Amino acid sequence: MNLVKRIYNWVDIRVGTGELVEKELTGYLLPVNINVWFSMGSILLFIFAMQVVTGMLLLVYYVPDADKAFKSVSFIMNDVPFGWLVRMCHAVGSNMMVLMLLFHMLSVLFMGSYKSPREMNWLSGFILFNLAMGISLTGYLLPWSQLSFWATTVATNSVGSVPVVGPYLVEFLRGGKLVGPPTLGRFFALHVAVIPALIAALIGAHLFFLQRTGVSTPPFGLMDTTNRWQNDRYRYESHPGGIPFFPHYALQDLTSIAVYCALFLGVAFFDPYIFFPSTAFIPANPFQTPAHIKPEWYFLPNYQTLKLFPSEFLGIAVQVAAMTFLALLPFIDRGKEKHPLKRPLFMVCAVGGIIIYIALMVWGHYS
Amino acid sequence: METGSRRKFLGICLGGVLAGAGGGLLYTIFGYLAPRRDSNIRRAVSFPATDVPAGAAKFFEYNGKTAVLIRQKNGTVVALSAVCTHLGCIVQWQKDKEEFLCPCHGGRFSSTGLVLGGPPPKPLESIPIATANGTITVG
Numbered sequence: 152m153n154l155v156k157r158i159y160n161w162v163d164i165r166v167g168t169g170e171l172v173e174k175e176l177t178g179y180l181l182p183v184n185i186n187v188w189f190s191m192g193s194i195l196l197f198i199f200a201m202q203v204v205t206g207m208l209l210l211v212y213y214v215p216d217a218d219k220a221f222k223s224v225s226f227i228m229n230d231v232p233f234g235w236l237v238r239m240c241h242a243v244g245s246n247m248m249v250l251m252l253l254f255h256m257l258s259v260l261f262m263g264s265y266k267s268p269r270e271m272n273w274l275s276g277f278i279l280f281n282l283a284m285g286i287s288l289t290g291y292l293l294p295w296s297q298l299s300f301w302a303t304t305v306a307t308n309s310v311g312s313v314p315v316v317g318p319y320l321v322e323f324l325r326g327g328k329l330v331g332p333p334t335l336g337r338f339f340a341l342h343v344a345v346i347p348a349l350i351a352a353l354i355g356a357h358l359f360f361l362q363r364t365g366v367s368t369p370p371f372g373l374m375d376t377t378n379r380w381q382n383d384r385y386r387y388e389s390h391p392g393g394i395p396f397f398p399h400y401a402l403q404d405l406t407s408i409a410v411y412c413a414l415f416l417g418v419a420f421f422d423p424y425i426f427f428p429s430t431a432f433i434p435a436n437p438f439q440t441p442a443h444i445k446p447e448w449y450f451l452p453n454y455q456t457l458k459l460f461p462s463e464f465l466g467i468a469v470q471v472a473a474m475t476f477l478a479l480l481p482f483i484d485r486g487k488e489k490h491p492l493k494r495p496l497f498m499v500c501a502v503g504g505i506i507i508y509i510a511l512m513v514w515g516h517y518s
Numbered sequence: 519m520e521t522g523s524r525r526k527f528l529g530i531c532l533g534g535v536l537a538g539a540g541g542g543l544l545y546t547i548f549g550y551l552a553p554r555r556d557s558n559i560r561r562a563v564s565f566p567a568t569d570v571p572a573g574a575a576k577f578f579e580y581n582g583k584t585a586v587l588i589r590q591k592n593g594t595v596v597a598l599s600a601v602c603t604h605l606g607c608i609v610q611w612q613k614d615k616e617e618f619l620c621p622c623h624g625g626r627f628s629s630t631g632l633v634l635g636g637p638p639p640k641p642l643e644s645i646p647i648a649t650a651n652g653t654i655t656v657g
Contacts, residue, residue, distance in 0.1 A: 301607060305622060308606035322553050328582035329601070333553065438577045438584055438600075440607040442621040458623060458637065463604070 172397075175362075180393035181400050184372040188258035189400075190407035192361075195255060197408050198248045199350065205241040206343065213293070215339040217332040220295035221434040239423045240415075245287050246426050247415055249449045252280050260480075260501055263489030264367040266378050268386075270481040272364065275357040277478045282350050284449065289342040291447065292335060298428060300435035301444040303338070304330045305454075312463040329437065365389060376490035445516065452508050455515035562657040567649065570595065575611035580656055584608050585645055587656065590629050591616065597656045598631045599643035609642070618642065 163169050181189075212231055214223040227234035256276070259265050265273040292303045307324050311317040326333025365388035370376040380386065394400055418425060426448075430441045446454050453470055460466035476483070488494050491501075563580055565587065570576050575588040577600055586600040588611060600608050600618075607622035617634060618627040626634040631642030648655045 301622070304607060305605045311606075323551070326551075326553050328553075329584065329606075337551075438608060440610070440621045444607070444622055457605070461637075463639070 176397035177395050179396040180390045181366050181396055182368040182390045183393055184369055185366070185394060185400065186369055186371065187403065187407060188262070189366065189369070190404045191251060191255035191258055193404040194407055194411045195248065195251050196354070197411070198244055198251060199354065202241060202244050202248065203347065205237050205244065208237045209241055210343065215293070215335055217295060217335050220293060220335060224294045236419070239419045242426060243415060243419045243423060245290060246447070248283055249287060251411070252283055256280060261491045262367070262369050263378065263491070263494070265481045266484070266489065267380050267382060267481065268364055269360070269367060272357065272360045273481050274478065275353055275360060279350060279353045279357060282346055282353060286342060286346040286350065287447065287449070289338040289346065292330075292338045293342060294431070295335065295435045296431045297433040297435055297441050298430040298444070300330055300437065301440050302446045303334065305444065306446065306450070309457065309463070309467060312467045314464070331437065363387070370489035370491070376493065377487040378489055448512060448516070451515035452511035455511040455518065458518065562655050564653050564655045567652045567654050570654070573613050573616070575613070577608070580645060585656065586611065587647070587654065588629060595647060595649060595654060596630060597645040597647045599645065602638055603640040603642065604636070604638040
């Protein structure tokens with residue numbers, strides 16, 4: 152018996168590796184009609200890991216001090232070997248993470264995978280989406296540029312429209328009346344410790360729910376596309392005669408990750424400044440708001456909505472209502488049908504919602 | 519029965535102690551994170567009157583916020599909060615038009631802080647000033 156096999160046997164006897172591999176990998180069967188959209192979750196796991204690694208590398212040189220933050224980022228970009236690559240991967244990766252999260256949510260929506268018994272999968276995923284937006288917002292301030300400073304000013308100011316406690320909430324969030332050094336300290340702590348820990352915990356919960364309920368059957372290529380789950384007791388949705396996760400679907404996951412990497416590195420190498428307007432290269436000046444300050448592309452619909460409503464409170468209330476509706480969708484849409492073409496009301500709402508979201512984004516960009 | 523009621527009583531006591539400890543912990547965390555009080559103290563700020571020539575504006579920090587001092591063309595000196603009442607951006611002084619413009623969403627204010635156009639819901643906050651012996655004291 153060679154050494155590797157002996158080590159394997161030693162571990163196997165103690166933790167039951169073989170049984171675990173059989174249960175969770177080679178014997179873990181997926182629906183026969185599974186498609187490429189099911190690999191979005193794996194891509195997102197890969198992105199999160201990349202963000203953690205590049206974030207740790209940035210922490211080596213980044214200084215979370217209002218007087219030094221911009222200089223430290225400039226130092227990373229210009230003087231540290233491959234610092235530009237690490238920073239670009241982190242900045243581009245954060246945008247890609249939001250983009251992929253949107254694709255993941257859309258695939259779940261259109262394939263009806265949020266329906267019973269997967270309400271908790273949807274809710275944990277929805278919270279993860281909001282945490283991703285939060286980690287992007289808090290990370291945006293850290294370079295302490297004009298863009299970061301004023302985008303954060305506008306974003307935090309929106310909280311002020313909450314009745315009664317709004318002004319205090321803004322001050323609490325900023326650590327002062329205006330965005331300043333205390334805000335940087337708070338956002339840094341949120342960005343590198345609090346939100347990543349919450350995201351890791353929520354990813355764990357999301358995967359646990361997935362493991363307990365089983366992968367949902369996509370509604371394509373089947374005669375019966377209704378949700379056959381019965382609301383009487385816990386049932387694991389197994390797929391007898393299905394495709395093994397390993398090596399079959401794991402290979403699809405790897406292929407999808409490779410395609411994502413091509414896209415990601417294409418942006419990072421050939422058009423890295425696509426997400427950086429000129430104000431991102433000017434140090435923050437609390438006395439001068441630059442003209443035409445805009446938030447990141449994924450906050451543009453929120454920004455434009457705020458501009459559309461005469462009252463800021465109304466603008467926020469509409470967004471809160473839309474997000475609450477989305478969060479509670481599995482409890483509102485109780486229909487059995489999963490095929491998008493057999494759900495006309497859903498299709499009208501979903502396509503209409505996407506068109507409005509994109510229109511607000513484009514409008515916000517050019518307004 | 520007696521054992522049961524004793525257990526219940528002890529359970530309630532334990533719950534109370536845990537709730538108290540939890541409340542204490544939350545209060546401590548809140549106190550740690552709450553904005554520092556000393557940054558909110560109003561302190562008067564003084565400038566030589568020559569710092570603000572006619573038609574010009576001077577931006578400075580007052581009461582933890584950005585403020586602006588302007589001398590109108592008729593010689594009147596006015597101090598206002600420079601924080602736009604819409605979303606908190608800092609307004610810019612348009613010397614030729616004698617009005618403020620918010621670069622974020624195009625809000626316009628008069629030299630006395632009144633809303634002239636755009637989304638701001640309220641005028642700019644006015645700050646009291648006093649002029650004596652060639653010195654302008656704000657606040």
